[in-house]
Amino acid sequence: MKSHLTNDIKYFDYNATHPPYPEILESSLEDYLQNFYNPSGITRYSLKNQGKIEQTRKYLSKITGGIEKQFVFSSTGTEANHLLVQSLRVLYPNLTSVIVSPFEHSSMYAALDVYGFSIELIQTNKTGTINLKHLDFLLQREPRPVICLYAGNETGVIQPAEEIHKLTKRYGTVFYSDLMQAFCKIPIPFSFFDGYSFSGHKIGAGMGAAVTYLPEANPKFRLFGGGNQENEHRAGTENSYAISCLQKVTELQLLSLEEKISRLKGFQSKLEVALESFGCEIIAKNENRLPNTSFFILPIQTVDFFLLGLEEKGIIVSTGSSCKSRAREASKSLLYMGYSEEEALRAIRISTGSFTTLEELEILIKETQDLIQKLQ
Structure with a gap:
């Protein structure tokens, strides 16, 4: 194309x-103009739109091996990262510190600050790859959640996810990852991550839809309140148009x-x-x-x-x-x-x-x- x-x-x-991708955005827009009904409504027209959103959730489950209800749609990658970090606060209410790579997007550091986490950075050098021995040392000293993006948005360096996964499991903690730059660019070992995020506009689906995969379907993980959308994880009418584009472009990207x-x-x-x-x-x-x-x-x-x-x-x-x-x-x-x-x-x-x-x-x-x- x-x-x-x-x-x-x-x-x-x-x-x-x-x-x-203009053809995809235009076809999705045509469908939206004909079927603009609020997916949270009670009519069959609304329920049909909600069904389309659930189909996309099911599709993401299929390509990642994740559990459907643990996928949450939001509007931007920044929002998706904030929900990811908010889930840590619920899982570990007394936790004060998280182990983090020095390569994260600023939204990840900001979210950690918002939810009251201090950070301890994993050492690195000019390779741009984290020092696994230092990570092992940090986990041995104090087992804590680890946040490390899979692919750097600047260097493009792909981090050793399998080794990080093994270390976090050895010490009984979770491994979260920002997949914004990796999704639909390289094969991703989704099973190594307990939680992750990615965004539609990074793959050509336009603005307006991002995804958080949560470690469990816990309704206490709530970025916004005020409605029961997204299995109570994020109140607010879903952007059915952008979610539709996200699925169609993902299908196209993975095909080639x-x-x-x-x-x-x-x-x-x-x-x-x-x-x-x-x-x-x-x-x-x-x-x-x-x-x-x-x-x-x-x-x-x-x-x-x-x-x-x-x-x-x-x-x-x-x-x-x-x-x-x-x-x-x-x-x-x-x-x-x-x-x-x-x-x-x-x-x-x-x-x-x-x-x-x-x-x-x-x-x-x-x-x-x-x-x-x-x-x-």
């Missing part, structure tokens, strides 16, 4: 948001997952060979990474001019996590990995996806080379 973009933009920021991984790995290799020849440093180059993500340090100081230069050519990249990139702060992930603030401020992320073409990639490589040479 080709991108619907009719302008000349070459888009390389898929980790921030995936361009929508193997081919997409192979194609994007080829793009990643071609891009990074070129970047290194221009003097760039590829971050976590030798680690197990997402096939669509390249995070690198430019050999120039004038990063803002570099970004503006690409934008003038109709090319969009980013400086890392979209929640922080506008502020132009040094990436905390890179600081934890041992990079200096000066190095971190020269970091650029390029992330590809379903609609990326070889022609676009070659234009990106050429323009990047030209800009680096001009700005050196």
Whole structure:
């Protein structure tokens, strides 16, 4: 399927948001316009819409091996993460501290703060992979829940989920994971996680639907009160349109997952060979990474001019996590990995996806080379 973009933009920021699949969004919108009834109502029309939501819940159960009632739909990844952390507070009312990776999205750290948890960070280095020996030490000293995203939104590094799972089970605690960047990009070992989250807009389903998988169907896990929607986990009328898009795009993404991984790995290799020849440093180059993500340090100081230069050519990249990139702060992930603030401020992320073409990639490589040479 080709991108619907009719302008000349070459888009390389898929980790921030995936361009929508127009055919899917349009077909779902057509259905919504005809069947707009509140899924929480008592008429057969409402019940039919509620049935569609339950079908999506059943579909997620099928592809993940999870229990249907433990899937909760919300509006954004941030909200999904807050519900995930809120469930920890209910499970462990007297818990004060949680073990966390240094690579989490800011919404995860914010949620932990909201629910009164202090955090102890797992050590890492320039590989961008957590130190399992340090995690073992932390759990041995005090068994506590572990939160570690599966794939980094900046580095793309895939964390050792199986080993983390084994450690948490050895010490009798739970393992939660933010799957926002991994879902529909790589195969996911869902059984290793007690709870997790992912979002529709990261895969091309548009804004408005995210998912939390809870460790159990406990009605005390309630992000909002005021209604009994989502098995009492989240009050508020469900976004049936966005939930429908989420399922349809997930089906499409998984159908072509193997081919997409192979194609994007080829793009990643071609891009990074070129970047290194221009003097760039590829971050976590030798680690197990997402096939669509390249995070690198430019050999120039004038990063803002570099970004503006690409934008003038109709090319969009980013400086890392979209929640922080506008502020132009040094990436905390890179600081934890041992990079200096000066190095971190020269970091650029390029992330590809379903609609990326070889022609676009070659234009990106050429323009990047030209800009680096001009700005050196």
